[in-house]
Amino acid sequence: MQGASRASLARLRETLAEQTADAxxxxxxxxxxxxxxxxxxxxxxxSLRRTISDPGIEADGKVSIVDSLLGERLTAPxxxxxxxxxxxxxxxxxxxxxxxxALAVEAALQRAETDGVLDEVEDELFRFERIIDGGPExxxxxxxxxxxxxxxxxxxxxLLDGKVADVSLALIERAVLAPRGRTVxxxxxxxxxxxxxxxxxxxxxxxxxxxxxxEQQESLVAALxxxxxxxxxxxxVVDPDIVGGLTVRIGDxxxxxxxxxxxxxxxxxxxxxxxxxx
Numbered sequence: 001m002q003g004a005s006r007a008s009l010a011r012l013r014e015t016l017a018e019q020t021a022d023a024x025x026x027x028x029x030x031x032x033x034x035x036x037x038x039x040x041x042x043x044x045x046x047s048l049r050r051t052i053s054d055p056g057i058e059a060d061g062k063v064s065i066v067d068s069l070l071g072e073r074l075t076a077p078x079x080x081x082x083x084x085x086x087x088x089x090x091x092x093x094x095x096x097x098x099x100x101x102a103l104a105v106e107a108a109l110q111r112a113e114t115d116g117v118l119d120e121v122e123d124e125l126f127r128f129e130r131i132i133d134g135g136p137e138x139x140x141x142x143x144x145x146x147x148x149x150x151x152x153x154x155x156x157x158x159l160l161d162g163k164v165a166d167v168s169l170a171l172i173e174r175a176v177l178a179p180r181g182r183t184v185x186x187x188x189x190x191x192x193x194x195x196x197x198x199x200x201x202x203x204x205x206x207x208x209x210x211x212x213x214x215e216q217q218e219s220l221v222a223a224l225x226x227x228x229x230x231x232x233x234x235x236x237v238v239d240p241d242i243v244g245g246l247t248v249r250i251g252d253x254x255x256x257x258x259x260x261x262x263x264x265x266x267x268x269x270x271x272x273x274x275x276x277x278x
Contacts, residue, residue, distance in 0.1 A: 005098075027077065053090035062086035156173050196233055202231070205235045
């Protein structure tokens with residue numbers, strides 16, 4: 001998102017936090033489900049998302065459209081947030097859908113935080129992403145356009161029922177059934193990054209030729225935390241194909257040796273002075 005859309009989403013996140021400060025898990029679950037239903041509607045109705053994002057239409061008129069379409073279908077907290085979406089300014093129609101999805105995920109993650117399982121959810125989203133990435137048959141089944149959505153949902157439940165937190169299951173199922181043009185792995189990665197953001201920390205995805213020891217992980221976390229002045233959480237991938245060294249990615253940034261050379265202690269410990277491979 002750029003410009004007006006980015007600012008609007010930031011305000012909407014503040015509104016969500018204010019409205020749900022004392023909400024319990026059941027309220028947050030329903031709010032997330034309602035907002036995901038709105039995402040589905042907006043994604044499928046181009047005229048509606050163009051109307052909601054049109055700066056030439058008065059905010060009150062857009063709110064009236066929201067009320068007429070959704071007033072009887074959403075719970076009060078969800079309806080109020082969708083009204084706020086309609087009042088906001090957007091740079092592009094697609095940003096409305098992205099914003100509604102971000103709020104739906106935030107509500108789910110707030111539920112996880114309330115239940116004390118946010119770290120667990122973050123880890124489970126990442127692990128399932130890696131399972132899909134490393135399992136071509138499973139990935140083919142979950143992305144098969146000819147396989148009905150209910151069958152895909154059943155497959156997800158057979159794999160995960162009783163093995164992951166309820167919030168993880170809901171978000172994984174959503175990623176599989178409604179990726180909106182993205183890969184399932186990319187959706188799960190975005191959800192994981194939102195979970196990390198709730199902890200005000202960055203996720204560093206580290207790919208190495210061999211598994212890193214606990215000491216190596218601690219050294220890398222400390223070095224990256226100094227470089228970025230933020231708490232760091234590692235997500236580790238072992239890929240023998242890179243032969244040696246490691247890569248570190250934070251968001252869209254691939255950190256190469258020119259950056260990591262400044263992290264002298266970590267570089268010497270992890271690479272024996274040979275530099276980090278990108």
